Amino acid sequence: MAEGETERWIAELAQLRRELAELRAEQRELAQSVQELAKTFRALAMHFGIASEPYPKGKAAEKTRDVPGFA
DSSP states (O other): OOHHHHHHHHHHHHHHHHHHHHHHHHHHHHHHHHHHHHHHHHHHHHHTTSSOOOOOOOGGGGOOOOOSSOO
């Protein structure tokens, strides 16, 4: 493989990594928005008497981890 071709592949790989990082950031923002929306709907359902307060989950359920996908 020629040196110029190798540099082109390296540049393309770097661009793909940047795009992947942007997609993951957008995915995290979307996941946070969905959580906020679910929390709002839950609060509205409780307010209107459609639902009741669920049992609290254990601390193990609230682990902070990376968003699935794009791994």
